[in-house]
Amino acid sequence: MSKKIQGAFFLFLFLSIANFSCQKEVSEDLLQEKNAATANKAGVNGHLQQTKTFSSEVITKWLDMQLAMFRIPLPAGTGTQATDRAMAYCGIAAYEAVVNGMPAYQSLEGQLTDFPEMPKTEPGKAYHWAASANAALxxxxxxxxxxxxxxxxTAMDxxxxxxxxxxxxxxxxxxxQRSIAFxxxxxxxxxxxxxxxGSANVNPPYVPPVGWGLWVPTAATPPVNPYAYQRRLLVxxxxxxxxxELLPTFSTDPTSAFYAIVKEIYDVSKTLTAEQKAMADYFKDAPGYGAGGTYVAAFVQALNIVDFSLDKAALAYAKIGLAQHDATIILFVRKYIYNIMRPVTYIRLYIDPAWSTYIPTPNHPEFPSGHATITGGALTMMSxxxxxxxxxxxxxxxxxGYAPRSYSTFTQMGLDIANSRIYGGIHYRLTCERSIMQGKKVAENILSTIKFLKE
Known part of the structure; x- marks a missing residue:
């Protein structure tokens, strides 16, 4: 596939994401205005001050705090939390802590899987919604x-x-005190x-299947997230x-389609430009914020640009967190179903035994791509x-010390994130292209299922 065709594919894909998102945004805004007017006129909940009158500072400050706790490498003897879990559950808690001050919106009760009943506010009583969000986060x-x-x-306290x-x-x-308690x-x-x-389940050490063309672990550490199927999807x-669509059938024949997608990675690695290396380094996670941290950091920076009110920031937090969480589970379940061999293994066995990737290969199967799938989900929500x-x-x-990276659209950002894994030598191009589509569909499913606005 030529570079022009590759670029056109990604552009088409992300424009479709943008179109879906913009249509959704326009219809949601119109409905919000209608419902808010009705709710305000009726005095729903009877609260004296709405969530929209507060700034989003409480959310950006707590996201910054969590980014510090995601940062890799971690101090000796400490631990962190999976980014997708923290983003999702904190986003849900922030939303539920302030939604009663959002007359046009409703709780996620009865919509998320096994979600419990949320506490109720006292009608007619005043609440400081930023204080409620602060306590929850x-x-x-x-x-x-x-x-x-x-x-x-200490910093959290x-x-x-x-x-x-x-x-x-x-x-x-x-x-x-009423707001904090709530x-x-x-x-x-x-x-x-x-x-x-299900994330705390205790499981035996994972033993990957052995066979022709199957994934071979690329590190001495345990495989990453092989029991993802035990975790609960939130939506x-x-x-x-x-x-x-799966990759071409595994083959070592130099004339085969599979050999061609591997050979591309090998050839690209021999001519990496300074910009391609910078791209691979920027989105490699370690050192950095760990898997999924790219989107948390981008979300915080976007909030600082637009200066959202608290209601919009809490809604965005919940949406992006849900997409990131469920996309992560879905992609890892598929990884261990397909067990596709990584480029480094194939190239060393069948092309060049001395070859190395530009960035380290994560210790989990190749297909689908984690970065690309989460990109499709998270950036659909950000659009x-x-x-x-x-x-x-x-x-x-x-x-x-990495140079800042500038974008005019989320499409451009998505192109960089997906291509970074190709330049890093750890994913096939077809994997990245198709995985973005998977993440996009996850986000679309969430947007069409969860009703944030009252009907």
Whole structure:
């Protein structure tokens, strides 16, 4: 496939994402205005101040706090949390902590898989919704990151206290304490639900199947996430119709289609430009923020650009978290069904025994691509939230000395993320192209299933 055709494919794909997202955004905005007007006129919930009157600062500050806890390498003796779990459950808790101050919106009760009943606010009583979100995110962060570094635990306490000190100057103590108690109760229920999602299951060491063309572990460490099928998808039906076309049949014949997709990776590796290397380095995760951290960092930076109110930020948090979470589970389930061999294994066996990838190969099967699948899901949601045309410059890895990367659309960002795995030598081009489509479908399923707005 020529570079022009490859570029056209990705452009078509992401424009379709943008079109879907923009249509959804326009219809949602119109419905929101209608429902909000009706709800406000009726005095729904009777609360004195709506969520939209607060800034999104509480959410951006807690996301920044969590990014610090995702950062790899971790201090010795500490641990972190899977990015997709933290993003999803914290996003849900933040949304539930403030949705009662959003007259046009509704709780996710009865919509997410096995989701518990959420606490109810007191009609006619005032709530400081930023304080509720602060309490919920502080509680969720402590529970999700129990083995983080001592400095991070102190930073969490300080952040919560600092925000509450500000809120204490804005409302009376009764309102502040009522709001904090509500947020904490939301987090308690969300975390209890999260604890039953299967991620803590104890399983025997995974032994990969052995056979012609099958994946061979690429590191001495345990395979990554082989029991993903035991984890709970948060949105019913999010995996519907997400099967994607498989790669060509495995073959070592130099005239075969499979050999051709491997040979492309080998040939590309021999002529990598400085820009291609920079792209591979920027999105390789380690050192950095770990798998999925790219989207958390991009989300925070986008929020800082648009200066959303708290209601929009909480809604965006929930949407992006749900897409990232379910896309991660779906892609890992498929990886261990197909067990496709990585380029490094094939090339060393059949082309060049001395060959090495530009970046380390993750220790899990090749197909589908984690980066590309999550890109399809997360960027579909970001287009839905912020719009496809969204100029931004990523400063995610300024602290590592990497040059900032600028984009005018989420399409451009997605191209970089997908292509970075090709230049890194760890994924076939067809895998990246098809995996983006899988993630896109996951996000579309979520957007068509979950009803955030009241009907």
């Amino acid at each position: 502080a509680e969720m962060s402590r529970k999700l990151f129990p083995t983080t570094a001592a400095a991070n635990k 300080n952040l919560e206290s600092s925000l509450n000190a500000t809120y204490a100057t804005e409302v009376n103590d009764a309102t502040l 947020g904490k109760e939301v987090a308690t229920r969300v975390f209890a639900w999260a604890a039953t999602d 019913p039906g999010s995996s519907n119709n997400t099967d994607i 839905n939230v912020f719009g496809e045309k969204f100029p931004m410059t990523l400063h995610t890895y300024d602290y590592l």
